Amino acid sequence: MFITKDIVKAKFIRRPNRFQAYVYLFGEEIMVHVPNTGRCKEILVPGSLVVLRKEDNPLRKTKFDLIGGYKGEKFINIDSQIPNKVVEEALLEGKINKLKEYSIIEREKTFGNSRFDFKLSNNLGKEYFLEVKGVTLEENGETRFPDAPTERGRKHLLELVEVKKSGKGAGVLFLIQMDDVYYFTPNDTMDEKFGEAVRIANKNGVDVFAYKCCVGENFITLKDEVEIRL
Template sequence: MQYPSPLQPATLIKRYKRFLTDVILENGEAVTIHCANTGAMTGCGDPGDTIWYSTSDNPKRKYSRSWELTEKANGDMICINTMRANQLAKEAIASAAIAQLTGYEHLTTEVKYGNENSRIDILLDDPTLGKCYIEVKSASLLENDCGYFPDTVSVRGQKHLRELMAVKKNGHRAVLLFVVQHTGIKTLKPAKHLDSDYSDLVKQAINQGVEVFAYASTIETDNISLVEQISFNCD
């Protein structure tokens, strides 16, 4: 996935009200930009970090700049824009970069499904292979050299696991795909210490046949791509 225009650097002052972030531009000007992440973002942006932002030419937007990446002092890159996860997953599947999800004839997104008023992120369909329902999650929490998901209690994530288990029970393929958007994460686990219910549901889903994959990303200021599968461990 390439950005439509080059990202620009700034220095983070603070994030607040979930959607707003104050930064200092290269010219020394302090401005407010948009933050496209409603999560806790633990460790993904500390005052003084270098951040990279995109700029929109949409005149209807109140804040034309959007926080896309964080560059940590140790060189780790983090994509904080959670909307990029679905874009990366769709691109990777279409280009056959995810070996477990190849061979399907049709790919659609945001399809209504389930009994809890959900929309599946990606639906693959094929006359021979049948249907494959894929929920995509963006993982960026790094603690003690391990990646975790979620970064806070995720009632929505719990719902999606229940929906995937129902899909599998109805005879279709069900996949939970973690798009890892922190270059420091080499292995991923459910964050039992933050959401024990989600962790328990992941184990239950795997036992019922839901497939779980985690793929790491290369993150640069001009492009992001999924590159390799990393381990996902429920222990």
């Protein structure tokens, strides 16, 4: 998918809270919105180069969203609203081999006590619930999730087990919002309970996918599946 709004580069200064950051742009310090509740500490480093997307809503307090940054030469998209859009595009184009049989794609559907990102179905009546997690944490080609504790994420995974037990298909897809990585693994150091939930889900037949992306400052699309180490 392409980002059609204007894109500009800026220098990162600081992030006083999850949703706000200050950057140096056009000769002045301005506040921007951060569309990611994760920590992103290895990306949002004082003095680093970041990428902003211009927003046109006159009611907003900020004119830009901070959607990505450079870690050395590597560009990483951090927009938490992007993964579902990228995965939907990939599903429509049949890029995820195991899910090609599902031609009906619905967003934000409920099963039990959880709302999942996608409900997939086909003309034979088969149903599949899919949860998507955006991954921005990388170190020497290893990618990890989460970069902040997520009780909600753990509950989603355990609810996917219940989906599977009901006879429906279930999966979680970790969308790595960058290229040039080798494998994915749960970030047990940050959230041991989430890692445990991933392994429980996997043992109970829930599909665990990880895909890296072809990504640039104004585009991102699903690329190749990567190894998962549980």
